[in-house]
Amino acid sequence: MAPVSSLPRRRGVALVPEFMGLRISRRPSRVSSASVRATAKVARPGVVCEAQETAIDIPDVTKSTxxxxxxxxxxxxxxxxxxxxxxxxxxxxxxxxxxxxxxxxxxxxxxxxxxxxxxxxxxxxxxxxxxxxxxxxxxxxxxxxxxxxxxxxxxxxxxxxxxxxxxxxxxxxxxxx
Known part of the structure; x- marks a missing residue:
């Protein structure tokens, strides 16, 4: 029986930053890719999450109110x-x-x-x-x-x-x- 995935079993470990919203990073980030050898690193610009504290909770209305x-x-x-x-x-x-x-x-x-x-x-x-x-x-x-x-x-x-x-x-x- 053939394996379900042909991806290498060994994967790189990366630290995940705390995301707060989206912005495009000007400096390249280091990314591991399954299509590249497991030890190779690819540098490319990335999108970083930087949510703003602007979410407004809309109050509920019900039949009684x-x-x-x-x-x-x-x-x-x-x-x-x-x-x-x-x-x-x-x-x-x-x-x-x-x-x-x-x-x-x-x-x-x-x-x-x-x-x-x-x-x-x-x-x-x-x-x-x-x-x-x-x-x-x-x-x-x-x-x-x-x-x-x-x-x-x-x-x-x-x-x-x-x-x-x-x-x-x-x-x-x-x-x-």
Whole structure:
């Protein structure tokens, strides 16, 4: 019976640095490769992980907190409908975190686990995740389906704000007369 792998059994040992985010290293790193003799070293630029401490945890909203956190909110609210097993949903968390930080005090962001809160998801017709809904004064203003860049979410939020301004402009012009 032939061996499953034809790679040499002896491998080089390397120390693994603590990774904190991604950056390209200007100095070459020493790398062992299975395609090169086990004792040979190859020098090449590498990518080093250097995560920044900017991850923002998006608070959860549930069926029991939906009314108070979303529908009765004084500010606009963005809710991400998601599930833990959904890869694109997990990709959206940092995007929504960035949006939450950029519009702090003007926009509240929450995430709703559709596996645990199926009633709420059904009430809003959620058929695909991730789905983000923007609410203002308890009303659904816009829906974004799928993983999108942060610019798309920012644009949708600004559209909701502009729509609100245009609705109150006639009232404000009457006060000036």
């Amino acid at each position: 939906w009314q108070s956190l979303v529908l009765e909110s004084e500010t606009a609210v963005l809710v991400e409908f998601w599930a833990p097993w959904c890869g694109p949903c997990r990709l959206m968390h940092p995007v929504i975190g960035k949006l939450s930080k950029a519009y702090e005090g003007k926009l509240k962001c929450f995430k709703l686990n559709t596996d645990e809160n199926q009633d709420v998801a059904t009430n809003y017709g959620i058929r695909s995740i991730p789905t983000m809904i923007i609410f203002k004064n308890g009303e659904r203003k816009d829906t974004i389906i799928g993983a999108v860049p942060d610019g798309t979410l920012s644009d949708k939020y600004r559209e909701v704000l502009v729509d609100q301004i245009w609705r109150i402009l006639p009232f404000l012009s009457c006060l000036g007369e």
